[in-house]
Structure formats: structure tokens, C-alpha cells
Amino acid sequence: MRILRWGRWLGDGVEFRHALTYAAFGVRGSGKSTLLEHIAQEFLSGGCPVLDIFGSRDGEGLAWLRSPWVTENDKRVLLLHGDNTNVSSPWDSKPASKYTVDDLQRYDLVISASPLYSSIDVEYSQINKVIDEVYSRVVWRTPAYLLIREAANLLYSRMKVSSDQTLAKAQLTYFTREARHCGFSLGLDTQKLSSIDVDVRITFDYIFFKSLGIYGLPSDLSWLYSFYRPARLQRMPVDMFVLLTGRGSHGVGIFPYHDWHKQAGEDILKAVGVEVDHGELIVETKPARVVGDLQHAQMIQMRQDGFNYREISEALKVSKSTPWTHIHAHNEEVRRTGSCSRCRRAKSPLVDKIVGEGGGLPQDSIKTPTVRP
Numbered sequence: 001m002r003i004l005r006w007g008r009w010l011g012d013g014v015e016f017r018h019a020l021t022y023a024a025f026g027v028r029g030s031g032k033s034t035l036l037e038h039i040a041q042e043f044l045s046g047g048c049p050v051l052d053i054f055g056s057r058d059g060e061g062l063a064w065l066r067s068p069w070v071t072e073n074d075k076r077v078l079l080l081h082g083d084n085t086n087v088s089s090p091w092d093s094k095p096a097s098k099y100t101v102d103d104l105q106r107y108d109l110v111i112s113a114s115p116l117y118s119s120i121d122v123e124y125s126q127i128n129k130v131i132d133e134v135y136s137r138v139v140w141r142t143p144a145y146l147l148i149r150e151a152a153n154l155l156y157s158r159m160k161v162s163s164d165q166t167l168a169k170a171q172l173t174y175f176t177r178e179a180r181h182c183g184f185s186l187g188l189d190t191q192k193l194s195s196i197d198v199d200v201r202i203t204f205d206y207i208f209f210k211s212l213g214i215y216g217l218p219s220d221l222s223w224l225y226s227f228y229r230p231a232r233l234q235r236m237p238v239d240m241f242v243l244l245t246g247r248g249s250h251g252v253g254i255f256p257y258h259d260w261h262k263q264a265g266e267d268i269l270k271a272v273g274v275e276v277d278h279g280e281l282i283v284e285t286k287p288a289r290v291v292g293d294l295q296h297a298q299m300i301q302m303r304q305d306g307f308n309y310r311e312i313s314e315a316l317k318v319s320k321s322t323p324w325t326h327i328h329a330h331n332e333e334v335r336r337t338g339s340c341s342r343c344r345r346a347k348s349p350l351v352d353k354i355v356g357e358g359g360g361l362p363q364d365s366i367k368t369p370t371v372r373p
């Protein structure tokens with residue numbers, strides 16, 4: 001990329017060798033994800049691995065598979081998918097839940113895209129493994145670039161593992177600050193600057209403005225209007241941007257717009273030759289304390305291992321009556337149909353086993369079992 005004209009220059013510039021945070025803001029179709037892909041290519045050419053996660057349901061991250069990096073330069077690719085999804089393609093693939101930070105030494109490009117998960121719920125939940133693994137990268141020589149398409153998804157995803165929205169937000173702020181210490185450059189894409197807290201925004205080293213549409217700049221950055229006409233910021237060519245650096249320099253620049261980027265409405269799976277087969281949809285545990293399939297299977301397993309109802313409820317942080325309810329519903333379904341549908345979805349080895357029911361329910365918590373089939 002190239003800066004055509006600095007509005008103010010304080011001696012810095014854009015660089016792609018260190019663990020830095022790059023954010024792109026703009027409306028849909030403004031070319032912000034292409035810009036973040038361009039930055040990813042700068043890291044790839046410096047020998048740094050790239051992780052590409054989230055993005056819209058149409059799976060734009062998979063467009064990498066037809067880029068010259070893969071078709072000509074033989075960059076090693078790993079596709080991450082949901083636990084219940086099978087992927088067949090010429091590239092390596094594994095469930096996101098099995099991803100470890102060591103994969104960044106074996107692969108140049110690690111891609112997790114929505115079509116490789118049976119639902120958005122499953123994707124948001126299972127991608128947390130990739131986020132958590134960021135903190136495990138204690139030893140590193142070159143930075144890795146983590147491209148997060150639509151950064152708001154990161155927050156939704158954290159809310160899958162944290163019942164508290166404030167806590168999820170705090171985790172996100174911590175993440176954007178700490179990622180660099182673990183050798184991760186971040187590329188964050190978002191449609192509205194105001195959807196990103198100021199706490200997170202001040203950790204950005206570079207903010208790229210693409211076409212901002214009718215929302216324009218947030219009030220704390222409106223001073224940029226005295227350098228750049230509102231009409232220019234509202235609409236600009238897809239290969240153009242206005243850059244603001246963490247140090248306070250700003251200018252207008254351009255980047256080479258690559259042609260392998262996913263087109264609107266294109267069936268990208270077909271275009272790159274990836275086939276997916278989703279197994280039965282798993283019901284995830286929600287923070288609202290609805291018990292999901294995995295937690296159900298865990299209760300059955302703990303019961304089988306000899307824990308009593310109170311120990312199970314304490315260990316899994318569910319109400320006192322929940323283990324009793326689930327164990328009885330499980331046994332009942334196994335007696336009636338030969339297997340438990342929740343355990344089947346969770347791939348539990350106890351899918352057709354009756355577990356002990358003795359011990360009874362604590363007197364103060366008797367209620368009608370309300371287990372969904």
C-alpha cells in the first residue's frame with residue numbers, strides 16, 4: 001500500500017513486521033475486508049502465519065484458497081471446522097476445538113469460515129478455542145496475523161462462554177491489548193466505529209477509514225473533517241483509504257485491490273472445491289442456563305462415574321434439581337427408544353446406557369421435569 005498524501009506526518013508510517021493492531025471501518029462493500037486481506041498478504045510475504053476467522057455466513061475467508069499464495073506459492077493451509085462437520089478438500093482440516101497454537105508452525109494460513117460450521121451458534125462457541133490459544137503463544141520469533149472479520153462477532157463469541165456482557169466486554173478489551181504480547185497482529189473489520197468501545201479503540205495502531213456511509217465519524221474523531229471532506233469519507237473508491245496512526249499522523253492512501261476476493265452472491269465452496277457435510281445439530285449450553293447437549297452428557301458421565309446429584313450440580317454450576325431431571329429423562333428415553341438423543345448429538349459413549357438413579361432428589365427442589373427432547 002502507498003500513502004499518496006499525508007495530511008499530517010509525525011515521522012511514522014505503516015509497517016508489517018511487528019505485532020500491531022490494524023482496524024478498518026466502513027460500510028458493507030467499501031472494500032475493508034479486502035484491505036485487511038491485503039495487510040495479511042504483507043505479513044505472508046514476510047514469512048508470518050495468518051489466521052482468518054469469522055466473517056459473514058457466505059464464507060469470504062475461503063477465497064484465500066484461490067489466491068496465488070495457495071495456487072502458486074504452495075502456502076500450507078489448514079481449515080478449521082465445527083465438531084459435527086466433515087470437510088473434504090485438497091487441504092488439511094481439523095475441528096476448531098482441536099486447534100493449538102503449534103499449528104501456526106506447521107501452516108501458513110489457518111482459515112475458519114462460517115460454512116464449515118453447522119450453525120452460527122456452533123461457530124461462535126467453538127471458535128473460542130482459537131481465541132484462548134492466542135494466550136498460549138509465549139515463545140515466538142515472527143508475529144502471526146489474526147484477521148477478525150466483523151469484530152463485533154468476537155464479542156458475541158465471548159458471550160457464549162461468559163454469561164455476563166460486561167465481563168465479555170472486559171475480556172475483549174484485555175484480548176486486544178494482550179494479543180500483541182503473545183505475538184499477534186490483529187486485523188479488525190467493523191462496520192460502525194461506535195460499536196467498538198473507546199477502551200478497545202485506543203489499542204489500535206492504525207485505523208483505516210473506508211467509505212463510512214451515512215454514519216460518518218464518531219464525535220471524538222470528527223476533527224478529521226477539517227482535513228477530509230465529509231463527502232469523501234462518505235464514499236471513496238474501493239482501493240482507497242484514509243489512515244490515522246496511533247501516533248496521530250493521517251493521510252490518504254491506496255492499495256492494490258486483488259481479484260481473488262469473494263464476489264457478492266458467489267458460491268465460494270463450489271468455486272474453491274470444498275465440500276462440507278454437517279452432522280446432527282448440537283444444542284449448545286447458553287449463558288441463560290439452558291442446559292445444552294454437552295452439559296447433559298457431562299452430567300450423565302459424572303453420574304456414571306459415581307458422583308451424587310449435589311456434587312454434579314455444584315461441579316457444573318446448575319440448579320440442585322437439574323442433574324436429577326436430566327438423569328431421569330436420559331434413562332427414560334434410553335428405555336423407550338434405545339438411545340438418548342441429547343447424548344447422541346454430544347457423541348457421548350453413554351448414549352444407550354442406563355445410569356444410576358438412586359439417591360433421590362433434595363426435598364427442597366422437587367419440580368416437574370422440564371427437559372426438551
Ligand SMILES: [Zn+2]
Pocket residue numbers: 296297300330340341342343344351
Ligand atoms: Zn443422555
